[in-house]
Amino acid sequence: MLTETLDFQIEERILTGLATDSLFCARLLPYWHTKDGLSAEGPFSNSWTNKIGSWCIKHFEKYGEAPKAGLNLYFQRWVATKKRTPKLVEEIEKILVRMSKNFVDGLELNTDQLCDEARNHFISIKLRRMYIAGEADLKEGKVDSALSRALSIYTTEITDDANEDVFLSENEVYATFEGIDESLIQFPPGSGLADFFQSEIARDCFVAIQAPEKTGKTFVLQELGFLAMLQRKRVAFFEVGDMTRRQIKRRLMARVSDHPWRSPTGIWPTIVKFPTSLLKSEKGKVEARVQHTNLNFTTRLDRKTAWESCQKLMRDKVKSNHSFFKLAVYPNVSINVAGIRAKLKSWHLEGWCPDLIIIDYADILASPNNRLDPRDAINETWAQLRRLSEETHACVITATQSDAASYDTITQSKKNFSNDKRKHSHINSMFALNVTPKEKEQGTMRLNWIDARDIDFNYKRCCHVATCLSLANPFVLSVF
Numbered sequence: 518m519l520t521e522t523l524d525f526q527i528e529e530r531i532l533t534g535l536a537t538d539s540l541f542c543a544r545l546l547p548y549w550h551t552k553d554g555l556s557a558e559g560p561f562s563n564s565w566t567n568k569i570g571s572w573c574i575k576h577f578e579k580y581g582e583a584p585k586a587g588l589n590l591y592f593q594r595w596v597a598t599k600k601r602t603p604k605l606v607e608e609i610e611k612i613l614v615r616m617s618k619n620f621v622d623g624l625e626l627n628t629d630q631l632c633d634e635a636r637n638h639f640i641s642i643k644l645r646r647m648y649i650a651g652e653a654d655l656k657e658g659k660v661d662s663a664l665s666r667a668l669s670i671y672t673t674e675i676t677d678d679a680n681e682d683v684f685l686s687e688n689e690v691y692a693t694f695e696g697i698d699e700s701l702i703q704f705p706p707g708s709g710l711a712d713f714f715q716s717e718i719a720r721d722c723f724v725a726i727q728a729p730e731k732t733g734k735t736f737v738l739q740e741l742g743f744l745a746m747l748q749r750k751r752v753a754f755f756e757v758g759d760m761t762r763r764q765i766k767r768r769l770m771a772r773v774s775d776h777p778w779r780s781p782t783g784i785w786p787t788i789v790k791f792p793t794s795l796l797k798s799e800k801g802k803v804e805a806r807v808q809h810t811n812l813n814f815t816t817r818l819d820r821k822t823a824w825e826s827c828q829k830l831m832r833d834k835v836k837s838n839h840s841f842f843k844l845a846v847y848p849n850v851s852i853n854v855a856g857i858r859a860k861l862k863s864w865h866l867e868g869w870c871p872d873l874i875i876i877d878y879a880d881i882l883a884s885p886n887n888r889l890d891p892r893d894a895i896n897e898t899w900a901q902l903r904r905l906s907e908e909t910h911a912c913v914i915t916a917t918q919s920d921a922a923s924y925d926t927i928t929q930s931k932k933n934f935s936n937d938k939r940k941h942s943h944i945n946s947m948f949a950l951n952v953t954p955k956e957k958e959q960g961t962m963r964l965n966w967i968d969a970r971d972i973d974f975n976y977k978r979c980c981h982v983a984t985c986l987s988l989a990n991p992f993v994l995s996v997f
Contacts, residue, residue, distance in 0.1 A: 524638070526868055528566045531635045533616050534626050535573035536588050540691060541628045542577035548639055549574045560639040565608040568595070589613060627751075627870050629720065629910030634865075701872055701912055702745050709995030713964060713980035715972060717946045718914070720872070723906045725879070725940065726916040727933065728950035729923050733962060733984070734916040735759055735877050736768070736991040737950065741914060742875050743772055744992075746842045747834055753864070753871035753911075754842065755857055758849025758881045765846065765877075771818055772989035774826035778818040781987055786815040790960060792983035795994040803927055803963075804955050805981035805996065840869065853883040854901035861909065871911050876902070878916035880935075896939040903943040919949070927953065930976050931967045941968050951979065960984045962991070 534541040548560040549571065559567030572591035576584040584591070592613055596606060654663035702718050704711035717724060718741070728734050742752040756765050767778050780787035794808040835841060845860055857876065864870070876882070884894040885901060906913040917940060923933040929949035934940060941947065946969035952962045963979035966972070983994040 524562045524642075525566075526866070527634060527638050528561050529612060529615065530626075530631060530868055531561075531638070532566060532569050532573070532612065534628060534631045534635075535570055535577075535583065536616055537583050537585055538626060538628050539577065539582045541626075541631065542573060542583050543691070544632050545635060546574065546577070548635075560642060562642050565605055565612065568605075568609060569612060586617075589617070627720070627872060627910055630870055633908075633910075701748075701750050702741060703748060704744075704995075709980045709982070709997035710992060712997040713966075713995070717969065717972065718873075718912055720910050720912060721906055722912045722945040723903045723943060724912065724914045725944050725947040726914075726950060727919050727929060727947055727967060728916070728952075729919050732950050732952045733986070733991055734950065735765075736984075736986060736989065738875050738877050738914065738916060739765070739768060739772070739989065740991050742842065742873060743769070745873050749835060749837065749841060750872040751840075751869065752842045752873045752875060753861060754844050755852075755860075755874070755876045756844065756846040757852055757876060757878070758847060759877050762844070762846040765844065767818075768989040769844075770823040770826070771987075773830050774818055774823050775988055775990075776818040776822060776826075777814055777987040779987070780814075780817065785817060786813060788813055789985065789987045791985050791988070792960060792993045795961070795981060795983045795996050797981060797996055803953060804959065805961050805963075805983070807959055807961055807983050807994075809960070843869070843871070849881050850883045853885050854898060854905060855885065856883075858905060858908075861905075871909070874905065874909065874911050874913045876913070876915040880917050892937045895937045896942075899940050899943040927951065928963065928965055928977055928979065929967060933967075944968065945970050946972070960986070 531545075535545065558564070559570060561567045561570055569588070572588060572595075573584055576582075576587065576591070592609060595601070651663040654660070699720075700714065700716045700718050701720065702714070704714060726734050726737060739754070742754050745752050754765075756762070760768075771778050777787065777789055781789070789812045790809040791812050792807050793810050794806075796806040798805050831837065843864065847856075857874075861871065861874070879898060879902060880895075882898055884891075885897045886894065889897060902913055902915060905911075918935045919929055919933040920935045923929050926933060928951050931941065933949070946966065948964050948966050950962055950964060956962055961981060961983050963981055965976050965979045966974035967976050978997075980995055980997040982992055984991045985993050
């Protein structure tokens with residue numbers, strides 16, 4: 518029963534992809550043209566999912582695009598042309614209603630990960646059919662027939678990485694440009710952050726933040742996740758020991774409510790300095806020029822205000838009742854990358870796949886193997902984080918401490934790594950947070966790239982940001 522339930526959940530996700538994404542249809546097309554004796558019924562596990570899948574493929578082959586809302590026309594024609602079994606009609610209609618709701622809600626799919634999931638699922642269906650048919654052959658003494666069935670199992674790869682026909686496959690060429698330069702977080706056009714990040718926060722990427730202690734790494738990680746959620750990207754946030762569940766949730770509630778839960782002076786009423794203007798630093802100076810206005814708050818943030826703000830956020834901004842931000846909190850050095858992968862797998866089985874995986878932060882993850890030398894353990898952890906971004910086709914973002922020399926460094930460079938320089942071997946890009954005493958006092962910081970594979974950068978060129986950490990917002994204004 519559990520297997521059937523999981524099959525149904527997986528197949529409904531695959532069908533949603535077939536109904537809404539043209540490239541996904543193209544990449545699954547081989548499964549409807551496989552002649553191995555085990556897929557004659559269709560690659561899905563039952564007749565109604567196979568029927569819906571065949572309509573999607575039929576539409577794609579005729580028109581070159583996914584059917585989307587037009588899928589209902591195929592159902593109506595199918596019901597009208599012949600007397601159908603009530604049970605079959607009912608099951609198909611139920612699936613279409615759920616798929617239609619997902620389509621109306623505008624839920625985005627991680628199609629790369631869904632392709633991997635489809636491949637594994639279709640192979641498992643073939644293996645089950647082979648086992649049943651092969652066992653029947655063996656009972657009748659048809660050894661050659663059973664062997665033939667076993668040999669007929671082959672893998673039709675549908676992931677970009679596995680297809681070797683780079684210059685001969687139109688689908689592979691098209692897949693290469695699907696979502697190209699598409700950032701998972703869109704910053705306001707013309708803002709410093711938009712020019713700074715470009716498309717570095719993208720699928721399949723591993724991005725890291727380097728900074729000394731207590732300079733805002735968690736604030737920035739949290740803000741990246743919050744902004745992604747506002748743009749209806751699924752965010753998996755792993756707090757692995759830097760803060761407790763209550764502490765991280767207080768910050769999130771302050772961000773949602775634009776209301777402090779702690780007074781800067783410890784006294785209420787309190788005044789919060791909020792940046793209203795930010796200009797680049799003057800020639801010969803490091804710090805940007807910032808102006809503030811005073812916001813007055815008579816009391817600390819309370820639970821009623823926080824809950825009302827959450828409801829308003831989901832109703833007016835995210836515009837969905839679906840979860841786009843999941844928080845998992847673990848004590849310090851209690852979970853490693855394998856544990857994170859297991860948690861992601863449990864969410865995956867529930868039909869929830871993240872677009873961003875944020876880990877606060879990599880340095881305090883448990884060792885992948887207690888027998889490893891500490892530096893080798895760090896290297897293995899970072900290699901596994903890179904693998905995680907490749908397997909999930911999500912963007913993995915984490916943070917790391919800089920070295921002791923960074924305390925007196927105005928602008929960090931690649932040399933300010935801590936413990937093991939091989940961290941840089943695994944990341945796609947890494948940026949630093951730089952804060953001088955004066956910048957800390959006026960509520961600004963500087964972001965600079967210290968490593969990046971796909972963009973030209975000068976580590977001395979910084980993006981200035983004005984913060985309001987009392988409201989848990991490190992990116993109020995920016996200039997690059």
